[in-house]
Amino acid sequence: MKTFLKVVAFSVVVILFYAFYASYGIPQIKPEAPPQEEKLDLGSMTMYQFIALGDKIFNGKGTCTLCHNPVGGRAPVLDSVASIALEHMKDARYKGKAKTAEEYIRESMLEPSAFVVAGFGVKGTNDTESPMPNVATGAIGLNEAEIDAVIAYLQKKAGTEVTVKIPVGAPAKEEKAEAATAIAKTPDELVAKLGCGACHKIAGQVGALGPDLTKVGAVRKEDYLRRSVLDPDADIAKQCPTGPCAAGMMPKDYKDKMTAGELEMLVKFMVNSK
């Protein structure tokens, strides 16, 4: 029995040591949440916003920076790819059909092996095969508009003329709508999703532009609170942390950004914040 206990104690100590080491001995990095398909409202987008979208995709969903970054050395840095493109198209090893920089970049994303930058090919293929995946398929799966946005971003970055057009009336695929931002399940999630914390002290967030909402239920009625979210300018609160409140500061489009259920959850949450 003594052995039994000793052995058990020893094993538990070892296990706890590993658990603590893994939890506190190394930095805890929260992996990024799975990418969400966003509903693109291309119709009303300016070129500036379109390029910003490309930036976001390049650094996020497209996972381009996983390989194309200055430290890893796994893929060429793409800062000036739009200007280098012309040289690459003239190269004897070029097998593609692109005539312009725009076409070249698109081709590089869809058929990476059309031209393989020297030294970056799959090992043993003598730079005839690219390790880069077709970004329209598989795990990355960008759609046409997203690919165009990335091209615009890369052209802008290289300081060359942005030749891509913002695609208009691109049919929103059904699956896009389906995967659109998930419905929040808790008030905290909802507040985080809508970004109320940028201005308010609410649900653990500490914005300081609008009134503190942590005790708002004590002074405001339910209807008032609902109206404040749906139509912020209907009543203007008096005291904001930075001075008297101003009309027009709080966004007016929250009513389009949440479901009825979410609105009720939010209002209830504020009513109960006393």
Place this chain on the structure above:
Amino acid sequence: MRFLTKAIVSIFIVLAFILSYPILTPASKSSLAFAEEVKKDASASSVKEEKAKDKPAYPPAPKLKETDYPKIKGFNGRIVIWLAAQLHLWFAAFVLAVPIFVLIIEGIGMATHDERYDKMAYEFIKISITAYSITAVFGGLLAISLMVFYPDFMKYMTGIFGSSMLAYAFLFFAESASLYIYYYGWNWLNCGFKKWVHLTIGLVLNAVGTTLMFLANAWVTFMMSPGGVDAQGVFQGNSWAAVHNFLWNPINLHRTIANIAYGGSVVGAYAAYRFLSAQTKEEKAHYDWMGYTANFIAIAALLPLPFAGYWLTAEIYAYSQQMGITLMGGVFAWLFIIQAVLIGALFLSANYYLWCGMGRSEGAVRYNKYIKYIAFVIIACFLVWFTPHTLVMTQTELKALGGPYHKYLGPLGIMPAKNTAVNIMILFTFLSFLLYRRANKIATVSWAKYGNIAQIAIFTGAIINIVFLGVYYGYYTNTALKVGSSVPQVASTLFVIILCMIIDVFMFKGAKDVAPLKWGNVPDRSQYALFLLAVSFTWLMGLMGYIRSGIRQHWHVYTIMRDNSPDAYTPTIGYAAQIVSIAVIIFMAIVIFIFWLNQISSKKH
């Protein structure tokens, strides 16, 4: 009592399969009605129609919504599956590995006519018998919880793997039958020709067991590197292509070797447990010897494991560079630091055990003075291995960390430096083993002196070569060529191990013993080294299970079937470590309980 448990477990498993089959196999060729339906669908698109004519049509991978995942109050589906799968895997690894070396030990016993081997082999298999029913229980639990929490995913998988799942069920029965005959027939089939029959049953048992594991591996690797399906996940009808997918063989190899090392370490812990609770000198001697053998098995399998691991990694890169970088460069990069700590713990405890074992022989004093140098080298190598490499990650993760490099990250973090360290660590562990081997012996062959010189020269030469390769490739070539050092380095290591072993075997043929080995004459703390080995191994396996699953990210089947459940996100390492630790505690509790059961069942009145 024993019969009752077995009967219950068998019924449990059969029921699980029978219940699941009709629900889960809509796409199997037998259900014609369904195929008709799909054909109708397919005729809408003319391309698919062509295919549908000569082959039964399979549906594409479903696109799931959050609401497609059943919720059961009070349970998190992912954690339930995680625990069930992990526990099943541990017990299965153990149960499959033990017969492999039991067969070998039985063979040695036959060849040497030494009864003790036969007895030990029997004792080993006895432990795994109890573990066998537990394996089945967790297997059933895993199957059921997968159907409950991920019904659509399982439906899709059964559509493709229905036939191999049935084969699995069948093999499971074959495995049980051969295992029980092998075990219960041990004394009956114990002499003359009958012993050969017994050995053959052992062989069948192993063949069945390995096939069983390879089948399960196919399902897992299909989720990582799907084969036999098109980009929409439509199965093309070739089951072999789905089974023999890109990562199947690398995982088969790595798991087989790891399982043997793992099985060795667990029976080592058993021997340690019995040693610590032994009452008599004979008992102590017996379990010391058993522990030594088990440790030997674990270490012999541990040495090639890093190489199999690197092959697996290389294949993951070859399959998808993106997945490879997620594995080695993203959030998981830190996980390999923990892996290094654990593997370091494995190597150190194995070495420590060997050093303690020197106490069994009187001749060992001659070598005791070298041990501190070996310890020093192993720890130094361990520290190099432990140094984190470039941590290339996505923008937000970069910000969280404050830059791509760890602040202590030096040039030691790159791969060639690590390869060098691992190879030297392996060589010095081998050196510990050589010293242990000769501790009690005096070579009698005339060329012993030259033999020694040759061994020293081979060691020195190889180490210089390994360090040179590491430095040259690591610091004087560009990134693309940096991996170039690993193959010649590994070759040098293997060369040393094989050549020195050959010289050693001949040199100590007919050697004089200094004094009879005093089995049982080791300090108790050496037995805790065996326990450390077993616990670390278990924890390591759990951790690697997390990463194997984690690199698929938010996919059930990579690039083909998306995981849209609320749990699709990758948990942090700390969270994973806590789940793994809970699982290890459950596992160790059951295992120590089994040890205790075996102890009381072998008590004589």
